[in-house]
Amino acid sequence: MDSKVMLDIRNYSKSYGGDKKAADDVSLSVMSGDIYGFIGHNGAGKSTTIRAVVGVLDFTDGDIYIDGHSVKDEPMECKKITAYIPDNPDLYDNLTGIQYLNFVADVFGISASDRGERIKKYADLFEITDSLGDLIGSYSHGMKQKVAIISALIHDPKLLVLDEPFVGLDPKATFTLKEIMHEMCERGTAIFFSTHVLDVAEKLCNKVAIIKQGRIIASGTMEELTEGHSLEETFLEAENEQ
Amino acid sequence: MNSNNILLFKTLLLSTSQRNIFKYTTDKKKKKRIILAYVGLACLYAMLVGYSYLTTVGYGKFGLIGSAPALCALIISLLAFVFTFFKTNGYLFNFREYDMLMSLPFEASTVAACKFLYMYVKSLPYYLCISISVMVGYGKYAHPSVIVYPIWIILTPFIPIIPMLFSAFIGFLIARISSGFKKNNLIQTILTFAFVIFCFSLRYIIEYVFREDKLQETMDNLSQVTDDAASVYLPAKWFADSITKLGISDMLLLVGVSLVLFALIFRIVGRSYRNINSSLKSHAAAKNFRMTDQKKHSVEQAIAFKELKRLMGSTTYMVNGAMGEILAALLGIVTLIVGFDKIVAVVTQNAPFDYAMVYPAIPLIVYFFIGMVATTACSPSLEGRNYWIVQSLPITKTTLYKGKMLFNMYLSVPFMFFAILCLCISAKVSLIDMVLFLALGFVLCAFSTTWGCVCGIKHMRLDWENEVEVIKQGSAVAIYMFPNMFAVMILCVLVVIAGQYADQRVVTLVLILIAGLLSALSYKRAIKLAEKEG
Numbered sequence: 001m002d003s004k005v006m007l008d009i010r011n012y013s014k015s016y017g018g019d020k021k022a023a024d025d026v027s028l029s030v031m032s033g034d035i036y037g038f039i040g041h042n043g044a045g046k047s048t049t050i051r052a053v054v055g056v057l058d059f060t061d062g063d064i065y066i067d068g069h070s071v072k073d074e075p076m077e078c079k080k081i082t083a084y085i086p087d088n089p090d091l092y093d094n095l096t097g098i099q100y101l102n103f104v105a106d107v108f109g110i111s112a113s114d115r116g117e118r119i120k121k122y123a124d125l126f127e128i129t130d131s132l133g134d135l136i137g138s139y140s141h142g143m144k145q146k147v148a149i150i151s152a153l154i155h156d157p158k159l160l161v162l163d164e165p166f167v168g169l170d171p172k173a174t175f176t177l178k179e180i181m182h183e184m185c186e187r188g189t190a191i192f193f194s195t196h197v198l199d200v201a202e203k204l205c206n207k208v209a210i211i212k213q214g215r216i217i218a219s220g221t222m223e224e225l226t227e228g229h230s231l232e233e234t235f236l237e238a239e240n241e242q
Numbered sequence: 243m244n245s246n247n248i249l250l251f252k253t254l255l256l257s258t259s260q261r262n263i264f265k266y267t268t269d270k271k272k273k274k275r276i277i278l279a280y281v282g283l284a285c286l287y288a289m290l291v292g293y294s295y296l297t298t299v300g301y302g303k304f305g306l307i308g309s310a311p312a313l314c315a316l317i318i319s320l321l322a323f324v325f326t327f328f329k330t331n332g333y334l335f336n337f338r339e340y341d342m343l344m345s346l347p348f349e350a351s352t353v354a355a356c357k358f359l360y361m362y363v364k365s366l367p368y369y370l371c372i373s374i375s376v377m378v379g380y381g382k383y384a385h386p387s388v389i390v391y392p393i394w395i396i397l398t399p400f401i402p403i404i405p406m407l408f409s410a411f412i413g414f415l416i417a418r419i420s421s422g423f424k425k426n427n428l429i430q431t432i433l434t435f436a437f438v439i440f441c442f443s444l445r446y447i448i449e450y451v452f453r454e455d456k457l458q459e460t461m462d463n464l465s466q467v468t469d470d471a472a473s474v475y476l477p478a479k480w481f482a483d484s485i486t487k488l489g490i491s492d493m494l495l496l497v498g499v500s501l502v503l504f505a506l507i508f509r510i511v512g513r514s515y516r517n518i519n520s521s522l523k524s525h526a527a528a529k530n531f532r533m534t535d536q537k538k539h540s541v542e543q544a545i546a547f548k549e550l551k552r553l554m555g556s557t558t559y560m561v562n563g564a565m566g567e568i569l570a571a572l573l574g575i576v577t578l579i580v581g582f583d584k585i586v587a588v589v590t591q592n593a594p595f596d597y598a599m600v601y602p603a604i605p606l607i608v609y610f611f612i613g614m615v616a617t618t619a620c621s622p623s624l625e626g627r628n629y630w631i632v633q634s635l636p637i638t639k640t641t642l643y644k645g646k647m648l649f650n651m652y653l654s655v656p657f658m659f660f661a662i663l664c665l666c667i668s669a670k671v672s673l674i675d676m677v678l679f680l681a682l683g684f685v686l687c688a689f690s691t692t693w694g695c696v697c698g699i700k701h702m703r704l705d706w707e708n709e710v711e712v713i714k715q716g717s718a719v720a721i722y723m724f725p726n727m728f729a730v731m732i733l734c735v736l737v738v739i740a741g742q743y744a745d746q747r748v749v750t751l752v753l754i755l756i757a758g759l760l761s762a763l764s765y766k767r768a769i770k771l772a773e774k775e776g
Contacts, residue, residue, distance in 0.1 A: 016424075016521075016524045022524075051341065054344075054345040055344060055345060055516075056340070056341045056344045056345055056516075056520075057516075057520045057524070058516045058517045058519075058520035058521075059520075075349075075350075076347050076349065079345065079346060079347040079348075080347045082345075084341075084345040086341055086342070086345075089342070090338050090339050090341065090342055091339070091342065092253070092256075092257035092339065092707065093257075093705055093707065094256075094257050094258060094259065094262055094263050094705070094707065095253070095256060095257055095262065096262075096266050099256065099262075103249065103253045104346065106246075106249050107246060107249060107250075107346050107347060107348070108347070133266065134266065134268075135263065135266050135267055137263075137705050138267075
């Protein structure tokens with residue numbers, strides 16, 4: 001399988017007024033088939049970067065390309081091949097789970113048979129099928145997260161962007177999501193996700209970037225970065241060096 | 243509109259549809275609440291229909307029925323403009339599901355346009371009630387040809403579009419300007435207040451500008467006023483001429499301009515939409531906090547402080563919740579500068595009577611502004627998703643609502659006192675009367691606070707998608723506001739009349755007693771409701 005750059009962040013910066021930058025000259029590339037971990041402290045700039053990647057947050061400096069399309073200039077082209085799972089999914093509480101999934105499937109123009117098959121597959125995997133007829137407002141945080149994940153997988157994206165995807169998931173669902181990520185990666189999907197759980201990142205990712213105060217302080221393949229140490233040690237060392 | 247736009251629009255409607263909740267919820271209490279809300283809404287529509295029809299009948303009886311179509315278009319346009327302005331910030335910008343929608347393949351202009359259309363469709367039933375009632379009255383007195391009725395019905399949905407678009411565009415400009423500032427929320431609130439105050443004073447500015455043109459004489463003729471206003475505001479003229487002259491060009495103009503403006507405005511809005519929302523949804527972090535000595539407060543004080551931060555943190559809440567206080571303060575300042583008697587003369591259009599008659603109504607005049615909204619009416623619902631915080635804290639609901647009531651008193655009393663003092667100084671009211679008025683003002687604030695709290699707890703709604711739903715359109719706020727405002731207007735008249743037959747101080751004392759009693763009863767009720775909640 002030919003590998004190509006699916007996500008290319010070039011000199012991206014974002015400031016919220018004043019001199020302090022939430023993201024400062026961030027550059028990284030995620031290839032198809034990569035599972036790319038994005039790690040850093042709270043407030044390091046992970047979510048800011050992720051929200052800019054998925055076209056939610058505006059930015060002035062640098063550019064972000066998804067499969068060769070600029071997020072700034074061709075946002076629709078980018079969004080059509082990207083799926084985003086936020087850390088705290090704000091879904092429509094007054095829709096049922098199935099109404100929401102159908103809404104997303106309609107947006108992406110998924111045929112009735114494909115969506116039926118995918119929803120069933122993932123809903124069964126996440127053991128949420130029985131609850132799809134209930135209002136999302138009645139769901140727990142984890143259940144909402146599962147619906148958000150299914151909605152992201154429904155259109156078989158080329159780039160999957162996840163912000164702290166394992167927060168709120170039960171152990172079984174965490175395992176299922178990791179399996180799905182592996183399966184997608186084998187099919188050539190690029191996965192870019194932020195996490196605090198370094199053990200997970202170490203086992204799951206082939207590449208990783210460490211961000212501190214908006215700047216990338218280390219990045220590369222897991223082997224290059226850790227050089228035989230654990231990711232936790234590497235992370236703490238990189239943090240201290242800076 | 244392409245299929246994705248329709249899909250998004252339909253989903254926005256479905257996402258707040260009470261029918262959808264009713265269909266799928268298993269919570270019987272929720273179902274009951276939805277039925278009651280529908281009944282309340284039906285009553286509101288019935289009142290609106292009755293009021294609009296009777297107004298038209300009045301026009302008919304005085305031989306002014308020819309102005310009814312223009313009047314109908316003007317009223318709908320004015321309501322659409324005002325209500326859209328207060329809702330724009332919450333609906334178009336900074337809404338909860340922004341991230342989710344913007345990450346899906348929708349153009350920014352599509353999201354903004356669908357949000358606007360959502361706002362439009364939600365308010366359309368109110369405008370239809372007004373329009374259809376006026377049409378029935380018009381039919382009764384003007385006996386128009388049969389073709390007028392379908393034209394009226396077809397054109398009605400177009401009447402509110404242009405004013406709503408203008409209003410939304412002003413909201414957009416304010417958000418656009420504010421987004422360039424570090425403290426964008428504050429700037430947005432200030433600009434919004436400035437615009438509202440400008441609108442309030444527009445009538446007097448126009449009157450001042452045209453005084454030489456004998457505007458006063460024109461004002462005497464109600465029909466003339468309507469026609470003049472319609473001639474200035476072209477969409478109203480287009481509607482009126484479509485009805486009275488069956489002008490095809492007027493019909494096309496109303497429909498065409500509405501659609502072109504819609505497309506144009508959302509093309510412009512779409513360009514800056516992401517930029518504005520990015521700015522409004524982000525908060526600059528100074529990261530320069532230094533730990534100093536912290537102060538201890540009582541639980542009620544802590545809750546009151548939390549309420550203050552909640553109010554100041556949201557432009558929508560601030561504009562709606564503190565508008566009365568700001569207007570009251572402005573009234574006080576303007577009165578000090580212009581003079582109480584002159585203001586009364588302007589408002590009553592130089593009616594020949596002794597303005598001292600109005601003095602006993604001073605606290606009620608101020609209360610008309612301050613009592614418009616009580617934060618206690620919407621703050622229980624505003625807890626929304628954060629309700630778990632107060633639920634999990636080791637405080638009783640009684641303490642929680644006491645804190646909320648305390649905050650409304652902190653907010654309303656200083657403004658009430660300031661405005662009353664300004665009005666009293668300007669009117670040269672005696673010291674004893676001033677003290678009595680301040681006492682009445684205080685008791686009225688207490689009534690507003692406690693009655694608001696009763697409505698807020700009784701009609702609490704936590705499952706809102708957008709805070710506008712509970713700040714502007716919540717049943718708690720409506721139930722608080724309407725009887726309150728009508729009662730104040732009636733009381734104002736009664737106090738002025740009673741002052742002619744009895745000692746004005748006795749009248750004020752009686753009012754203090756009545757308002758005090760009502761406050762005590764409301765407070766008792768609020769505490770009882772709080773205890774019931776746990």
